[in-house]
Amino acid sequence: METEKVNSLQKIAQEIREDIVRTSRDCVEGVHIGGSLSLAEILAVLFFEVAKIDPKNPGWSERDRIVLSKGHGNAGFAAAMARRGFFPLEELKRFDLLDAPLSMHVDKHRMPGVEISSGSLGHGLPISVGIALSGLLDKAAWRVYCILGDGELMEGSVWEAVMSAAHYHLDNLTAIVDRNQFSLDGPTEEIMSLEPLADKFRDFGWFVLEVDGHNVENLLGAFHATGMNGKPKVIIAKTVKGKGVSFLENKTSSHFARLKPEQAEQALAEIAQAKEQIH
Amino acid sequence: MENNHQSEFVGLSSRDAFGKQLLKLAKDDERIVALTADLASSTRLVEFKQAYPERMFNFGIAEQDMMGASAGFALTGKIPFVCTFAAFASMRACEQARTDIAYNNLPVRICASHGGIGLAAGGSTHHALEDLSIFRTMAGMTVLVPADGVQAAALVRAIMNLPGPSYLRLSRPTEPTIYTEDKEFPIGKADVLKEGKDLTIIAIGGMVGYTLKAIESLEAEGYSVGLINAYSLKPFDRETIRDAARNTQAILTVEEHNIIGGLGSATAEVLAEEGISVKFRRHGILDHFTTSAPYEDLIHHYKLDAEGIASVGRELLNY
Numbered sequence: 001m002e003t004e005k006v007n008s009l010q011k012i013a014q015e016i017r018e019d020i021v022r023t024s025r026d027c028v029e030g031v032h033i034g035g036s037l038s039l040a041e042i043l044a045v046l047f048f049e050v051a052k053i054d055p056k057n058p059g060w061s062e063r064d065r066i067v068l069s070k071g072h073g074n075a076g077f078a079a080a081m082a083r084r085g086f087f088p089l090e091e092l093k094r095f096d097l098l099d100a101p102l103s104m105h106v107d108k109h110r111m112p113g114v115e116i117s118s119g120s121l122g123h124g125l126p127i128s129v130g131i132a133l134s135g136l137l138d139k140a141a142w143r144v145y146c147i148l149g150d151g152e153l154m155e156g157s158v159w160e161a162v163m164s165a166a167h168y169h170l171d172n173l174t175a176i177v178d179r180n181q182f183s184l185d186g187p188t189e190e191i192m193s194l195e196p197l198a199d200k201f202r203d204f205g206w207f208v209l210e211v212d213g214h215n216v217e218n219l220l221g222a223f224h225a226t227g228m229n230g231k232p233k234v235i236i237a238k239t240v241k242g243k244g245v246s247f248l249e250n251k252t253s254s255h256f257a258r259l260k261p262e263q264a265e266q267a268l269a270e271i272a273q274a275k276e277q278i279h
Numbered sequence: 280m281e282n283n284h285q286s287e288f289v290g291l292s293s294r295d296a297f298g299k300q301l302l303k304l305a306k307d308d309e310r311i312v313a314l315t316a317d318l319a320s321s322t323r324l325v326e327f328k329q330a331y332p333e334r335m336f337n338f339g340i341a342e343q344d345m346m347g348a349s350a351g352f353a354l355t356g357k358i359p360f361v362c363t364f365a366a367f368a369s370m371r372a373c374e375q376a377r378t379d380i381a382y383n384n385l386p387v388r389i390c391a392s393h394g395g396i397g398l399a400a401g402g403s404t405h406h407a408l409e410d411l412s413i414f415r416t417m418a419g420m421t422v423l424v425p426a427d428g429v430q431a432a433a434l435v436r437a438i439m440n441l442p443g444p445s446y447l448r449l450s451r452p453t454e455p456t457i458y459t460e461d462k463e464f465p466i467g468k469a470d471v472l473k474e475g476k477d478l479t480i481i482a483i484g485g486m487v488g489y490t491l492k493a494i495e496s497l498e499a500e501g502y503s504v505g506l507i508n509a510y511s512l513k514p515f516d517r518e519t520i521r522d523a524a525r526n527t528q529a530i531l532t533v534e535e536h537n538i539i540g541g542l543g544s545a546t547a548e549v550l551a552e553e554g555i556s557v558k559f560r561r562h563g564i565l566d567h568f569t570t571s572a573p574y575e576d577l578i579h580h581y582k583l584d585a586e587g588i589a590s591v592g593r594e595l596l597n598y
Contacts, residue, residue: 065354065355108383115354116350116354116379116383117378117382117383118378119378120374120378122343123347123374123375123378123379125347126343126344126345126346126347126348126350126351126375126379127347127348127350127351127354127379128351129344129347129348129351130347130348130349130350130351130352130353130354130355130359131351131352131354131355132351133336133348133351133352134312134351134352134354134355134356134357135355137312137333137334137357138355156343157343157344157347157375160338160339160341160343160344161344161347161348163339163341163344164338164339164341164344164348167339168336
């Protein structure tokens with residue numbers, strides 16, 4: 001049963017990757033492909049196993065709140081939401097178009113089920129702190145999941161929220177850092193070093209877990225881990241920018257791209273091969 | 280003589296009236312939460328904190344976190360009031376106000392004290408002379424500037440039930456009293472305090488009171504001068520401004536703000552778009568940074584006290 005679940009989530013992650021690649025092929029201008037591909041397992045685990053959400057009732061008051069702070073990860077985020085049933089998968093084909101649900105940055109005015117629009121970096125964690133405080137005030141059972149990029153940890157506003165989340169003992173808050181080691185201009189440790197990242201969160205009073213962000217079992221374990229004792233939880237998910245497509249992995253240039261049909265064909269073939277290896 | 284109808288907010292600064300009114304509202308509505316960034320006492324939240332400690336959140340000196348968190352509260356059905364100085368609400372946390380709150384169309388009430396040169400001795404770092412301009416350009420944002428304590432309390436009540444975001448500018452110095460009885464002031468309207476044939480002065484905030492005094496001396500000189508309190512800077516009462524401009528020889532705006540982007544600009548937009556040709560001047564801080572001094576000295580220095588406003592009005596009348 002457990003293996004079946006893991007296999008199923010792995011398959012979903014690969015399907016999200018296929019969606020991202022197709023979007024990157026069919027779009028008008030390009031998508032943030034590298035930082036969307038790195039999110040695939042995190043999104044699969046969160047949307048299909050961990051978070052209590054109801055696509056048929058997106059405004060359900062007892063739902064868990066998912067905040068995509070790295071709003072540019074929308075090609076992956078939207079694919080996960082579509083696959084989970086929030087809107088038809090075919091809509092992914094209309095990425096960026098005037099009246100399409102999908103756009104470069106996640107937009108609650110366009111896409112059903114989105115908690116908050118984002119795109120400018122360093123905003124999601126403060127917003128999540130407010131949501132979590134409100135949940136504690138109401139003694140609510142639901143949780144807040146905030147998906148952060150590692151690059152946006154360079155924003156000071158993130159660390160303001162890291163402080164307040166610990167100060168207010170927000171153990172109903174889980175932050176997930178997509179630690180793919182790249183921001184737009186290059187490797188984070190060259191642009192503005194973030195390490196030792198886990199120590200920083202720990203010193204700020206967080207419950208810290210470091211996992212392989214492409215390992216579904218690891219992610220499940222981290223999401224379900226208890227023992228926070230009044231601390232907010234951060235899952236530092238070590239990922240690979242452009243994961244699953246050889247010519248995009250660990251490349252600065254994979255930040256934003258529009259794939260040519262032959263590139264997309266190769267990418268889809270590689271993902272299909274990875275999918276076949278899931279047993 | 281005791282007046283039974285006199286408002287309990289008479290004689291209070293707008294920030295004091297804000298604190299008092301919010302405390303009363305919070306008693307009847309548990310959804311109200313107050314957020315501040317280490318300025319609970321300055322923004323008059325101390326009593327709120329004592330009465331409802333569980334609904335008062337201090338974010339420390341971290342305005343961006345506070346502003347973003349207020350969006351989170353609004354998303355979950357709370358009624359958040361965000362309180363800091365006007366300079367910090369408008370500039371330090373500007374993008375959070377614009378993107379997290381206004382763009383997401385969330386009913387967050389940004390109540391910012393120390394508007395204008397209110398923290399006079401604090402100097403330019405603590406003067407807010409851009410806030411009205413900044414918030415006015417955010418789509419969907421309501422921008423309100425009460426003239427005194429009674430009006431501040433009324434506007435706090437008005438923004439309670441607004442479905443969208445709002446900015447309420449409050450004053451540290453006590454404004455001259457304009458209103459003595461409680462009444463409601465609709466958002467989107469201006470209050471015509473007095474009509475005049477030669478000149479109509481449109482003012483906001485504490486400047487309404489100083490202008491009223493300025494008008495006394497202008498009228499003693501034989502001029503007929505009107506006064507409009509344009510407390511709702513956005514939405515702006517175009518009709519009242521248009522009618523005043525059509526029925527008077529000159530229009531003067533007075534605000535404790537840079538003359539760019541605030542009341543003067545809003546009025547100029549109406550005059551230009553309505554095709555009204557009238558003598559017109561914007562008075563306020565004339566696009567420069569301000570120095571520091573006690574408040575009374577500072578408004579005298581910048582011709583924003585009664586004497587200064589009268590002199591600018593006289594100049595315009597004789598232009």
